Amino acid sequence: MGKVIAIDGPAGAGKGTLAKELAKKLGYVNIDTGATYRCVALEVLRKGISIDDTSKIIDISSNIKIDLLEDGTVLLNGEDVTKDIRSKDVTNIVSPISSIVKVRENMVNIQRNIALDKDVVMEGRDITTVVFPNAQYKFYLDASIDERARRRFEENKEKGINMTYEEVYNNIKDRDYNDMHKEVGALTRTDEQVYIDCTNMTVEEEIEIILKEINK
Numbered sequence: 001m002g003k004v005i006a007i008d009g010p011a012g013a014g015k016g017t018l019a020k021e022l023a024k025k026l027g028y029v030n031i032d033t034g035a036t037y038r039c040v041a042l043e044v045l046r047k048g049i050s051i052d053d054t055s056k057i058i059d060i061s062s063n064i065k066i067d068l069l070e071d072g073t074v075l076l077n078g079e080d081v082t083k084d085i086r087s088k089d090v091t092n093i094v095s096p097i098s099s100i101v102k103v104r105e106n107m108v109n110i111q112r113n114i115a116l117d118k119d120v121v122m123e124g125r126d127i128t129t130v131v132f133p134n135a136q137y138k139f140y141l142d143a144s145i146d147e148r149a150r151r152r153f154e155e156n157k158e159k160g161i162n163m164t165y166e167e168v169y170n171n172i173k174d175r176d177y178n179d180m181h182k183e184v185g186a187l188t189r190t191d192e193q194v195y196i197d198c199t200n201m202t203v204e205e206e207i208e209i210i211l212k213e214i215n216k
């Protein structure tokens with residue numbers, strides 16, 4: 001196993017931007033684990049499967065091929081879905097789908113395989129606890145819900161994703177609850193993580209804290 005910097009935290013905290021910048025700085029590979037759950041959600045939508053049809057969703061997650069390329073491109077069964085997995089419809093159903101235990105098992109296997117023998121920055125909800133509990137460096141990135149909704153709303157605007165601030169806020173609030181109350185892989189704070197409240201921080205300041213920890 002290579003070196004692992006594991007970052008967990010709630011939706012909209014800025015884990016994606018942080019992980020990308022940090023990986024670039026260190027020459028590590030950045031792995032966005034949320035993208036794997038989003039691929040399952042996209043396939044569920046495309047196949048017209050009901051969100052309650054757990055066994056069909058598990059089937060999809062068992063047979064799906066996901067590639068996360070080093071430039072951030074996400075391939076689902078060979079097709080570039082980088083933009084499609086950020087849609088409002090995917091965002092609305094991804095959290096309940098990621099609560100299905102067998103789906104999580106399948107995605108955790110995919111995530112571990114992608115990281116195999118590489119130095120990685122991996123971000124998600126259960127990286128420090130389930131995917132790589134023995135990671136050398138563990139962080140929990142947090143921010144107030146208002147700030148997270150504001151950041152995600154601005155990001156969506158830039159990406160052309162059409163959601164009102166209220167929609168973004170309510171989606172984050174629902175996902176917070178769901179992500180923190182999963183049977184397996186729930187977002188949790190532990191004593192082993194270094195807690196960073198980035199409500200009033202720039203990405204550069206976050207990186208400085210992380211590098212200080214790593215160089216301790």
Ligand code: DC
Nearest residue numbers: 033034037094095098124125126175
């Ligand atoms: O980070 P994100 O918003 O792209 O993640 C999408 C959903 O996937 C999120 O609501 C919870 C789930 N997820 C998870 O359960 N475990 C992870 N390691 C990453 C994401």
